[in-house]
Amino acid sequence: MKTFAFEHATSVEGAIASVVATGGKYYAGGTNLLDLMKGGVEAPPALVDVRRLDLRNVAATESGGVHIESGVTNSAIANHPLIRSQYPVLSQAILSGATTQLRNMATAGGNLLQRTRCPYFMEAAFAQCNKRIPGSGCAATDSFNREHAIFGASDACVAIHPSDMAVALAILDAGVHVHGPEGRRTVPIADFFRLPGEEPQRDNTLRTAELITGIELPPSPFAEHSWYLKVRDRHSYAFALVSVAAGLEIEEGRIRAAAIGLGGVAAKPWRVAEAEHSLIGQVPSLDAFRAAARLVMAGAQPLSQNAFKVDLGLHSVVRALTKAAGSAGRVAG
Structure with a gap:
């Protein structure tokens, strides 16, 4: 692992400014990012810790939906009464993923930002991975690809996104609230993730230094079924x-x-x-x-x-x- 700067952010605006200034990454639970750093897949010059921003609330909205702040842990989401009663499919999806220990650390925002577990991406020793080294090729296309994509792939990349939570959010038509240098916006979950195309290194449609601050669920007709x-x-x-x-x-x-x-x-x-x-x-x-x-x-x-x-x-x-x-x-x- 390469050396990096570390900073505790005390405000959303301060966190954004730090990432802009350093070219670093936001850090919350770190359950995926730290693994990638240890393996040499990611080497950010700085980590900006957003755990002190108090983005840990789940609350009903005036429209009858639910707003989940990005720092809420996966365990807290899955076990929250509003989620269990109104969005049980989301609770089921989260509880099907990882271990209890990981769910206790992983956050809502981090879940959406996790990277593929394609072995050619995860192992820095492999020289061919367009997602990790743009332009190097995709080793999985003609090699081990049992766990890879059958929809939306390209010649440049056949990796899949591993999130369970995101699949449930997709049928719930969630909106992802983000805050960046250009201000606030809400990205429909259908538009949040990117297919690989010719730029597989880009997993999503976030702009530079944008921070996920929350996920909003509209009222769902699927609570009973x-x-x-x-x-x-x-x-x-x-x-x-x-x-x-x-x-x-x-x-x-x-x-x-x-x-x-x-x-x-x-x-x-x-x-x-x-x-x-x-x-x-x-x-x-x-x-x-x-x-x-x-x-x-x-x-x-x-x-x-x-x-x-x-x-x-x-x-x-x-x-x-x-x-x-x-x-x-x-x-x-």
Whole structure:
């Protein structure tokens, strides 16, 4: 690990000014950033600690939604009464990821900013990784790519985004509040992450020195009928091969609204509007869910080792929708 400067920020504006001045990075839980620094993948000249900014509140909004400040830990989000009762799919998604110890440290903002776990990115000894060394090539394209993208990839990068929380936020149409040198703005979660294109080194649409200050959830119609399903090689502490966040609004026996988000398959949570719209007006049934699943997976472009994700995705979407349709909308425990 290279030497770096370290500073405790005492205000949002001060933190932004420090990152602008030093070219450094914001530091909160550090559960991903420190690993990358230790491995030589990241080498920021400075870390600006934002843990003293008191961005640790979860509160109801006047519109009936919930605002989560960026410094709230994953554990605190997952176990908050407002999240468990109104957005159980978010609680389920968070609890499916990492270990309790990591969830106790990781923050809402950091979760969105975590980097891919592609081994060619994570291991600095590999010379080919466009995300780490732009222009060097993508080693995964013709090598080990079992865990990589089947949607939205490019010749430059086939890595996926590893967040479980982001997949749930995607079907909840969350907004990400950011503050930077140019002021404040809110980025819809659908526009927050970037597909690799020719610039895979850019994971998201944040501008220079912008700090995530919060995540806002609008009122959700899916509190009673939602589910997060994560399929992985082992139950304990593994990233998703395929995950599905499913939400349904059911009224008088028919589906009034639907949302399906996939994780583990692209560089951003993956939604297909046509599949969601196909469920509107339908009676919840296996036939309707299978038809929607086929639409979700229709555009898949598997690599040499991950064609199994297509069939796995089909079954996972059907299973998640079935569980959502029958769920009581609450997290057990």
